[in-house]
Amino acid sequence: MIDRDELLHVARLARLALRDDELDSTAAELSTILDHIATFDELDLGGVEPTAHVGDVDDSLRTDEVRASLPRDVALAPAPAVRDDGFLVPSPQGE
Amino acid sequence: MSEELQALSAADAAAAIAKGDLGRGELFEHYRARAASDELNAFTWVAESMPDSVDGPLGGVPIAVKDLFCTEGIPSQAGSKILAGYCPPYTATAVANLEAAGAPILGKTNQDEFAMGSSNENSAYGPVQNPWDRSRVPGGSSGGSAAAVAAGLAPWALGTDTGGSIRQPAALCGIVGLKPTYGAVSRYGMIAFASSLDSAGPLTRNVTDAALFYRHLVGRDSADATSVSFPEPIALPTSERLDGITLAVPAALVDGDGIEAGVRDSFEAALESARGLGATVVSCEIPSAPYALSAYYVIAPAEASSNLARFDGVRYGLRVDATNLDAMYTETRHDGFGDEVKRRILIGTYALSSGYYDAYYGRAQRVRTVVASELSAIFQTADFIVTPTSPTVAFGLGERTADPLAMYLSDLFTIPMSLAGTPAISIPSGLSDGLPVGLQICGPAFSENRILGAAHALERAIGFDGSSAWSAL
Structure with missing residues (x-):
């Protein structure tokens, strides 16, 4: 089960605004899904190692050479706001 | 022409x-x-x-x-x-x-x-x-x-x-x-x-x-x-031909509830075709399969919650204007993401958060190990695992949108292979009431040539x- 306060805490961690009228329905949906997920508690996993990645990656290093990257104007082109060759965002402290 | x-x-x-x-x-x-x-x-x-x-x-x-x-x-x-x-x-x-x-x-x-x-x-x-x-x-x-x-x-x-x-x-x-x-x-x-x-x-x-x-x-x-x-x-x-090929059918999974009769009939007919081509069909078990779904719906949302952090209104895409940076982030993500994406971000963030990590994400990663080793054991004696691809034929628009969990169950037969990283193909096995049914053929890693054959x-x-x-x- 996940209650309103827990949901608000998680939404805060996820930087996701939720409206008051979204809280109860979202908490109910998440609780149903989490209850189903919890069925895996029936499995005995003693001594089982976790798998983070299925493949063997042993050649992931490249030589340390300077290579071309996206030109700055191209990288900035899709941005909602730019100024002085950088991404422009609102002040953290507010206006 | x-x-x-x-x-x-x-x-x-x-x-x-x-x-x-x-x-x-x-x-x-x-x-x-x-x-x-x-x-x-x-x-x-x-x-x-x-x-x-x-x-x-x-x-x-x-x-x-x-x-x-x-x-x-x-x-x-x-x-x-x-x-x-x-x-x-x-x-x-x-x-x-x-x-x-x-x-x-x-x-x-x-x-x-x-x-x-x-x-x-x-x-x-x-x-x-x-x-x-x-x-x-x-x-x-x-x-x-x-x-x-x-x-x-x-x-x-x-x-x-x-x-x-x-x-x-x-x-x-x-x-x-x-x-x-x-x-x-x-x-x-x-x-x-x-x-x-x-x-x-x-x-x-x-x-x-x-x-x-x-x-x-x-x-x-x-x-x-x-x-x-x-x-x-x-x-x-x-x-x-399929002479000398052994196909393993996860019996408990395929005989389980929720699989439509027409899908099962089409699957049985495909197995009969395979026998006619010289294949041997045997029964196998993937006991962790039902738990694979749970593990998937922890691991995928957890990774998604991290990957989708990049959509913050700064470098590309939608920005909702706000008076401070934090409000810009949270309002952009509120307005920009749809309901299912928000659900998964929240599930994933929850599963990775302090106090819940071991119970959800850690446990899911261990289930993943079990699923992969069960598939690997089957491939010791069988060439391929075969299942219907989906438990049902195409469902009606709007039929499952109100119940996210029912929608997740659509993936029951496909998720174990995803967790194990193994290849699988779906080919049409026929029609059920005029709608297509898929047959899934899964093999060990890098067996694509044999699967395609x-x-x-x-x-x-x-x-x-x-x-x-x-x-x-």
Whole structure:
């Protein structure tokens, strides 16, 4: 089960605004899904190692050479706001 | 001429172009006109003219590309409002490989938002209709790709599969879909959902087309550190028999509740066809399969919650103006993401948060180990695991949208392979009440050539004809 306060805490961690009228329905949906997920508690996993990645990656290093990257104007082109060759965002402290 | 063109498979069209019997411009225009008049909402963008394309072994046969792939200068919206109108500055390696082999981009196809869904109803650009019955879903998340190929609006298409997103829509639309071995295809430029599971692969009209397409898709890419070189060339399949091949059927899973009678009948008939070709069918068990679904719905959302942190209104996509930075982030994400994406971000954030990490994410990763070792044990004595691809045929639009958990259960048969990183194909096994049923064939890592061979032999024996789903010629 996940209650309103827990949901608000998680939404805060996820930087996701939720409206008051979204809280109860979202908490109910998440609780149903989490209850189903919890069925895996029936499995005995003693001594089982976790798998983070299925493949063997042993050649992931490249030589340390300077290579071309996206030109700055191209990288900035899709941005909602730019100024002085950088991404422009609102002040953290507010206006 | 257009009916003859339409009847050509992609491989046949490539051969006809190579022989000089067919102009690539003529083929492109045929499909461009069909894609432009799409009534299924399968496409989110269609080329206005044939792009400059190179000579190559794919002969100029155009590709439809799932909108999850970045394509330079072409809208790449991943089914999300948060990327409305976004035109990336570079092209995904998978797409670039196909273009370099001679396949120009025909259009971009609709999908569930960020590939999260099993019905294509989670798209900000509207649901896609199944060409076999327009009141039903095409499956998801590569629903637009599957519907476009099934309806003959594209010769073939590129899709992605995280928990079944190529195989399930291929099954529901009566076409072929191949989920590769994890790492065989570069993920560079594929907008990330769950990085340890995401795979790119073909959706095609037949198995030979899938092999030809896949041959040009695989390869190590220095831009994706998890990509690997495929250990052998991908061959065009020629098998007509299954002598000496052992197929393992996970009996408890396939006999379980929730599988439709028509799906089970079609599956049994496919097994009978396999026996007729010389195969031995044995029973096996994947005891962890029901728990695989739980593990998947922790791991995929957990990775998604991290990957989707990049959509913050700073560098690309939607920004909702606000008076301070934090409010800009939270309001942009509130307005830009759809309901299912928000659910998964919240589940994933919860599963990774302090106090819950071991109970959810840690446990899910251990279940993943168990699933992979159970599949591996089966492959010690059997060549392939076979199941229906989906427990049901295409369901009605709107039928499962109110119940996210019911939607998740669509992926019951496809998720174990995703967690294990093993390849699997879905081919049509027949019809149930006029709707396609898919057969899934799964093998160990890097067994794609053998899977394609077995699928080719079965395809010939089953003799499925999907041409009735082509909209009026």
